[in-house]
Amino acid sequence: MSRGSMSGERGPEDREARARDTGAGERDSDKEPSRSREGHRGGTFVSFRYRDFRLLWTGAFVSNLGTWIHNTALLWQVKEWTGSNSWVGVVNLASFLPIFLFILWSGSLADRLDRRRLIMTTQTLMMIGALALGVYVSLGFSSLAWIICITAFMGTAFVFNFPAWRAIIPDLVPGEHLLNGVALDAAQFNLARSVGPMLGSVILAVWGAATAFYVNALSFLAVIFAVAAMKTRTPRLSPRSGVWEEMVTGIRYVLTHAWSRNLLILLSVTSFFGFSFVVTLPGLARDVLHRGSEGLGMLLGAIGLGAFLGAPLVTFLRTYWREKTIIKLSALSFGLFVIAMALCRNLWICLILGVANGVSGLMLSSVINAVLQARVERGMRGRIMSMYILVFQGIYPLGGLFYGFLSDATSVPFALLVGGSLCVAVGVVAAAFPSLLREVSSRAGATPVPLPGGDD
Numbered sequence: 001m002s003r004g005s006m007s008g009e010r011g012p013e014d015r016e017a018r019a020r021d022t023g024a025g026e027r028d029s030d031k032e033p034s035r036s037r038e039g040h041r042g043g044t045f046v047s048f049r050y051r052d053f054r055l056l057w058t059g060a061f062v063s064n065l066g067t068w069i070h071n072t073a074l075l076w077q078v079k080e081w082t083g084s085n086s087w088v089g090v091v092n093l094a095s096f097l098p099i100f101l102f103i104l105w106s107g108s109l110a111d112r113l114d115r116r117r118l119i120m121t122t123q124t125l126m127m128i129g130a131l132a133l134g135v136y137v138s139l140g141f142s143s144l145a146w147i148i149c150i151t152a153f154m155g156t157a158f159v160f161n162f163p164a165w166r167a168i169i170p171d172l173v174p175g176e177h178l179l180n181g182v183a184l185d186a187a188q189f190n191l192a193r194s195v196g197p198m199l200g201s202v203i204l205a206v207w208g209a210a211t212a213f214y215v216n217a218l219s220f221l222a223v224i225f226a227v228a229a230m231k232t233r234t235p236r237l238s239p240r241s242g243v244w245e246e247m248v249t250g251i252r253y254v255l256t257h258a259w260s261r262n263l264l265i266l267l268s269v270t271s272f273f274g275f276s277f278v279v280t281l282p283g284l285a286r287d288v289l290h291r292g293s294e295g296l297g298m299l300l301g302a303i304g305l306g307a308f309l310g311a312p313l314v315t316f317l318r319t320y321w322r323e324k325t326i327i328k329l330s331a332l333s334f335g336l337f338v339i340a341m342a343l344c345r346n347l348w349i350c351l352i353l354g355v356a357n358g359v360s361g362l363m364l365s366s367v368i369n370a371v372l373q374a375r376v377e378r379g380m381r382g383r384i385m386s387m388y389i390l391v392f393q394g395i396y397p398l399g400g401l402f403y404g405f406l407s408d409a410t411s412v413p414f415a416l417l418v419g420g421s422l423c424v425a426v427g428v429v430a431a432a433f434p435s436l437l438r439e440v441s442s443r444a445g446a447t448p449v450p451l452p453g454g455d456d
Helices: 017-022 051-084 085-112 116-139 144-172 175-206 209-229 243-258 257-274 275-288 293-317 323-343 347-374 378-409 411-433
Strands: none
Touching: 017 347, 051 085, 051 116, 051 144, 051 175, 051 275, 051 293, 085 116, 085 144, 085 243, 085 275, 085 378, 116 209, 144 175, 144 347, 144 378, 175 209, 175 293, 175 347, 243 257, 243 378, 243 411, 257 275, 257 323, 257 347, 257 378, 257 411, 275 293, 275 323, 275 378, 275 411, 293 347, 323 347, 323 411, 347 378, 378 411
């Protein structure tokens, strides 16, 4: 089914519409990237050529800025109320537990419904949740049960938003720039992550947590208006089967293709033992580095800054290295930087390590994201992204509980040392057994891998 052209526009979008429909560009899994820099043609910010990508990027940046202000205030407030790393992990889990319940269903809906409308609806629901949390705290209530319920409501809306969000990127940029589009989309999230926590710590110190939640609620308007202004059509597809059958098809697709299965296993282990280490940051800031909320904001900001810097770096490295090489090196380096943070007792050194950690984490997740989307057809992208989110964001809060309980039972540095060591082990296994990632490439084959049973 055609994705549709930009209404009333001419330019790169129209000339490359057919290429975007299939997600196909010139790909070759057996050769090194061309030294002519074909994949890098147009520069580090080539995806900004496309109007609707610019709109989505800008609106998302403002919204994510509010989200990180919200998250910083929430995690610190819970730590202050309870003094427990475990409770921080529980509240964090409430944001992501709905992933286990609904993510496969939401991935199917992202393939069946108009993705723009789905994104606007779910963003509106998250805005209502943030507003409700602000009102609740403003009234002087502090029951963790209600805070967990509101957080879970926002997490549920997020679950139905995220597959559609990820799957809409190939609708906005041509196939040969997909990795760039994915990396820049991740960059705006992480730029917000670098600035938002610092703003959140200021807002928290001066005005309190309720104000941070109100700011987040207001920020959702930016992305709602941006998506409403987009001209790219994202029409619903005519389903060939029921939702349950489509969910089973998506699972079967992943299980029967070794390249996707191995990527998701690698990402799941790194997410559980690596990305979830952010749950320890309130404890690292207060108990190890002996800092206040500004220390937490600086640590979160450093990781976000690193991830922002990683976006142009991964686009550049793709012109010289295969995706599988980037994945191996980034998985290994990510674990090493977590170990280094476990041994660090100086805030400024920890900030440097946080930047490096953000770079490697962004490179790992964005390359895996791009490969998964490039190798499937449009009608499967929502479901493949639901699998990606399940192992990335779904396993992440479970890892947060692991870190929370282990750091309470021992110490924050010991928990980081254990998690980082296991991430290093994953990188070593990926490097020692090249066959695990043999077929991993966003340029693999002339066309995307078809759906099981001939669906498209």
